[in-house]
Amino acid sequence: MHDAAWINAKLATMGTASPYGAVPDGVLASKDGLISWVGPRSEWRGKAREEHDARGAWVTPGLIDCHTHLVYAGNRAHEFELRLKGASYEEIARAGGGIVSTVKATRATSETELLRISQKRLQPWLDEGVTAVEIKSGYGLDRDTELRMLRVARRLKDKLTVKATFLGAHALPPEYAGRADDYIDFVCDEVLPAAAKEGLADAVDAFCERIAFNVSQTEKVFRKAKALKLAVKLHADQLSDSGGAALAARYGALSADHVEYANEFGVEAMRREGTVAVLLPGAFYFLRETKLPPVELLRKKGVAIALATDHNPGTSPVSSPLAILNMACTLFRLTPEEALAGMTKHAARALGLQASHGTLEAGKSADLALWDIAAPAELAYALGANPCVGRVLGGRIPRAGREAADAAASPRLP
Numbered sequence: 001m002h003d004a005a006w007i008n009a010k011l012a013t014m015g016t017a018s019p020y021g022a023v024p025d026g027v028l029a030s031k032d033g034l035i036s037w038v039g040p041r042s043e044w045r046g047k048a049r050e051e052h053d054a055r056g057a058w059v060t061p062g063l064i065d066c067h068t069h070l071v072y073a074g075n076r077a078h079e080f081e082l083r084l085k086g087a088s089y090e091e092i093a094r095a096g097g098g099i100v101s102t103v104k105a106t107r108a109t110s111e112t113e114l115l116r117i118s119q120k121r122l123q124p125w126l127d128e129g130v131t132a133v134e135i136k137s138g139y140g141l142d143r144d145t146e147l148r149m150l151r152v153a154r155r156l157k158d159k160l161t162v163k164a165t166f167l168g169a170h171a172l173p174p175e176y177a178g179r180a181d182d183y184i185d186f187v188c189d190e191v192l193p194a195a196a197k198e199g200l201a202d203a204v205d206a207f208c209e210r211i212a213f214n215v216s217q218t219e220k221v222f223r224k225a226k227a228l229k230l231a232v233k234l235h236a237d238q239l240s241d242s243g244g245a246a247l248a249a250r251y252g253a254l255s256a257d258h259v260e261y262a263n264e265f266g267v268e269a270m271r272r273e274g275t276v277a278v279l280l281p282g283a284f285y286f287l288r289e290t291k292l293p294p295v296e297l298l299r300k301k302g303v304a305i306a307l308a309t310d311h312n313p314g315t316s317p318v319s320s321p322l323a324i325l326n327m328a329c330t331l332f333r334l335t336p337e338e339a340l341a342g343m344t345k346h347a348a349r350a351l352g353l354q355a356s357h358g359t360l361e362a363g364k365s366a367d368l369a370l371w372d373i374a375a376p377a378e379l380a381y382a383l384g385a386n387p388c389v390g391r392v393l394g395g396r397i398p399r400a401g402r403e404a405a406d407a408a409a410s411p412r413l414p
Contacts, residue, residue, distance in 0.1 A: 001031075001047055001048070001049060002029035002030060002031050002036050002037065002046055002047065002048040002049070003029075003030055003031045003032065003036075003048065003049055003050065003395055004029065004030050004048050004049065004050040004051070004052065004366075004395055004396075005027055005028065005029040005030075005037075005044075005046065005048035005050070005051050005052065006027065006028045006029075006052045006054045006059060006368070006370075006392075007027050007041060007044070007051060007052070007053060007054065008025070008041070008053050008054050008055060008056060009025075009026050009027065009028060009054035009056075009057060009058075009059045009370075010022070010023070010024055010025070010026065010054075010056065010057070010058045010059065011023035011026035011028060011038065011058075011059050011360055012058055012059065012060040012061075012340070012360075012376045013038065013061075013359055013360035013361065014060070014061055014340070014341055014344050014345045014358065014359045014360065015359060015360075015361070019337055020337055020340065020376045021359070021360070022376070023038075023039065023040055025040060025041045025042070026038065026039060026040055026041055026059075027039065027040075027041050027044040027046075028059060028360060028366075028368070029046055029048055030366035030392075030394075030395030031395070032395075033365065033366055033394035033395050033396075034362075034363055034364065034365060034366055034395070035360060035361060035362050035363065035364050035365070035366045036362060037362060038360050038361065038362060052397075054370060057370045057371060057372060057373075057389060057390070058370070058371045058373050058375075058376060059360070059368050059369070059370050059371075060129070060340065060344065060360075060368070060369050060371065060376065060379075061131075061344040061345070061348075061357065061358055061359055061360055061367065061368065061369070062129060062130065062131025062132065062160075062344075062357075062367035062368055062369050062391065062392070062393070063128065063129045063130045063131065063321050063343050063344065063347075063369060064130065064131070064132040064133070064343060064344060064347035064348055064351065064353070064357060064358060065125060065130055065132075065133045065134065065308050065309050065311075065321050065343070065347070066133075066134050066163075066255070066278055066306050066308045066347040066348075066350040066351050067134055067136075067255075067257050067278050067280060067308035067309070067310050067350075068133055068134060068135055068136065068308065068309055068310065068311045068312075069135070069136050069138065069139070069167075069310070069311060069312035069313075070118055070121055070122060070133070070135045070153075070156075070311055071114060071118045071135055071137070071139075071149045071152045071153055072102050072105070072106050072114075072139045072149075072312070072313055073102070073105040073106045073108070073109040073113075073114060073117060073139075074101070074102055074104075074105030074106070074313065075313045075317070076097070076098075076101060076102065076313045076314045076317075079092050079097050079098070079101070079314060082097075083287070083288075089239075089287055089314075089315065090210075090211050090239070093171075093211050094211070096174075098171070098314055099138070099139070099170055099171035099314065100171060100173065100174060101314075102139045102312075102313050102314065103139050103140065103141050103145075103171070103173060106139040106140060106145055106149070107140060107142065107145045111148050111151060111152060114148065114149070114152050115152045115155055115156075118152055118153075118156060119156065119159075121319070122156060122159060124319040124320060125160075125319070125321060126159060126160065126391065126398075127386060127388065128320060128321050128322050128386055128388050129321075129369030129370075129371070129388040129391050130160060130321055130369075130391075131160050131161060131357075131365075131367035131368075131369070131391065131392075131393055132160055132161035132162075132163070132347075132348070132351070132353065132357055132367065133156075133160055133161070133162055133163070134162075134163040134164075134165055134203075134308075134350075134351055135153040135156070135162060135163070135164055135165070136164075136165045136166075136167040136170075136205055137149040137150050137153075137164075137165070137166055137167050137168065137170075137195075137201075138167030138168065138170030138171075138205075138207075139170070140168075141168065141170065141171065141172075141173035141183075142173065142191075143190055143191045143194060146166070146168050146191050146195065147191075147194060147195060147198065147200060150164050150166065150195055150198075150200035150201060151198075151200060153200075154200060159398075160393060161353070161357070161365075161367070163202045163203065163351045163352075163353070164200060164201055164202050164203075165201065165202065165203045165204065165205045165233060166191075166192060166195050166200070166201040166203070166204045166205070166230075167204075167205040167206070167207070168187040168191050168192060168221075169184065169187055169205075169206035169207060169212070169213050169217070169218065169221045170205075170206075170207050170212070171207065171212055172212075172213075180213065180214075180217060181217065184213065184217045184220055184221060187221060188220055188221060188224040192204065192221070192224055192225065192228065193224075193228065196228040196230060201230060202230070202231065202351075202352075203225075203230055203231040203232060203233050203254060203351075203352075204221060204222070204224075204225035204230050204231070204232050204233070205232070205233040205234060205235065206218045206221045206222070206232075206234060206235065207235040208234055208235065208236060208242055208244045208247060209235065209238060209239050209240065209242060209244075210239065210240055210242065211239070212235075214242075215242065215243060215247055218234070218247060219247070219251075222251045226251065231253075231254050231352055232248070232251050232252070232253045232254070233248070233253055233254050233255050233256075233257065233350075234247065234248040234253050234255075234256050234257065235257055235258060236248050236256040236257060236258060236259055236262065236266075237256070237258060237259050237260060237261040237262040237263075237266065238258035238259075238260055238261070238283075239260075239261070240261055241261040241262070241263055242261075243263075243266065244256060244259075244262070244266070245259055245262035245263070245266025245267060245269065245270055245275075245277075246263075246265055246266040246269045248270070248275055249266070249269035249270045249272065249273040249275045250269065250273075252273055252275070253273075253275050254275065254276065254349075254350055254351065254352055255275060255276040255277070255278045255306065255350040256270060256275055256276075256277060256278070257277075257278040257280060257308070257310075258278075258279075258280055258283070258293070259277050259278075259279070259293050259294070260284070260289065260291045260292065260293045261291060262277075262293070262294055264294075264297060267294060267297050267298060267301050267303060268301060270301075270303050271301040271302055271303050274304075275303075276303070276304045276305075276306050276346055276349050276350040277293070277298050277303050277304065277305050277306065278306045278307070278308055278347075278350050279293050279295075279305060279306070279307055279308075279328060279332060279334075279342070280307075280308055280309075280310035280316065281307070281324055281327035281328050281331050281332055282309050282310050282311070282316035282318035282323075282324055282327060283310045283315045283316040284327075284331060284332075285316075285327055285331060286315055286316050286317070286318070287315055292331075292332060293332060295332050295333060295334065304346040304349055304350075305334070305338065305341075305342050305346060306342045306343070306346040306347040306349070306350040307324055307325065307328050307334075307339060307342035307343045307346075307347065308324070308343075308347065308350075309321055309324050320386075321343060322379060322380075322385070322386060323383060323384070324343070325339040325340065325342075325343060325379055325380035326380050326381070326382075326383045328342065328380070329380045336376065336377040336379070336380040336381065337376070337377075339379075339380045340376060340379060340380065344358045344359065345358035345359050346358070365394060366392060366394055366395035367392065367393055367394065368390075368391070368392035369388055369390070369391055369392075370388070370389050370390035370391070370392070371387045371388055371389065372387045372388075372389045373387050
């Protein structure tokens with residue numbers, strides 16, 4: 001006996017047997033939070049304690065946003081104005097703006113208030129069918145605030161699956177001006193071990209770039225992460241070819257993110273190590289960049305391409321994962337199927353969740369999104385639309401989602 005079943009559904013399993021892994025008239029069942037059966041309705045012989053009529057809705061794996069900076073205080077609208085007047089991201093950062101301005105606001109905010117802000121900020125992701133998210137620290141740059149940010153990220157796990165990433169090597173705080181090596185020592189000797197001791201981090205990230213930290217400093221952070229048995233990720237080759245893609249691969253990173261300037265050697269290294277390329281079209285758009293990531297090279301080499309919002313207050317204040325699907329297609333020329341795979345199965349891999357998330361398969365988490373669409377390509381097509389009519393987390397419809405569904409009384413709702 002299954003716990004629940006969704007019948008009369010169109011399934012986008014994201015398998016490889018057909019485009020989108022489509023099952024045009026399907027059934028999906030769950031038990032104990034996992035998918036227990038998935039396939040054509042003509043083959044369904046099971047029974048479930050709860051049966052939900054999907055009424056022709058498309059069912060996909062819940063969306064996964066594998067790169068965000070969701071926990072912070074304040075905003076940087078003023079810097080947006082400065083960029084429109086001609087200032088570059090690097091000029092603003094070197095003048096004391098950028099990441100450091102958000103650090104000041106976040107350090108001054110209590111954990112209780114930071115949680116309230118983050119819960120409110122997260123709501124659009126839930127509304128658009130997201131069931132897993134990665135959240136980075138990196139706006140504390142001191143011991144107490146970095147740990148506070150990670151604790152807040154952990155406290156959001158009642159809403160969805162959360163992977164927390166320690167990003168202490170995000171920028172140089174003012175108190176360490178001119179002493180980057182000393183700051184990296186502080187990160188490795190004090191902050192990162194404290195985060196690991198409390199079990200607050202699933203992975204460690206760094207910003208390897210000319211305005212942040214160099215290769216040797218980044219390697220020191222990665223060596224410490226590996227010693228603490230934590231996975232690594234990297235902000236790589238966003239503003240210049242710093243060898244970040246190859247560096248990420250050398251340490252077996254889950255992902256190298258941005259990679260606009262990644263060279264062929266780095267992409268080949270990523271292929272060999274299975275490192276995912278996480279493309280961030282929101283930052284590309286917001287910064288009005290012109291250097292496109294090497295999409296065709298990534299395809300040629302067979303490197304998995306994931307997508308994420310990179311939500312942050314300075315360079316990608318994007319609160320819509322669905323908008324990212326559209327941006328990836330219009331700006332980077334991904335196909336709609338590649339885009340959806342980038343925010344489901346490849347995003348799961350970028351978080352080390354490929355065994356449990358990202359596709360509709362028996363044994364994986366019953367995290368689903370239901371859509372009032374005629375075809376999956378619509379998810380990347382209509383910029384500003386939100387056709388999500390249901391979200392399922394571990395085989396259960398979250399209470400807020402159930403109440404919204406009842407209130408809407410749409411004939412397509414499950």
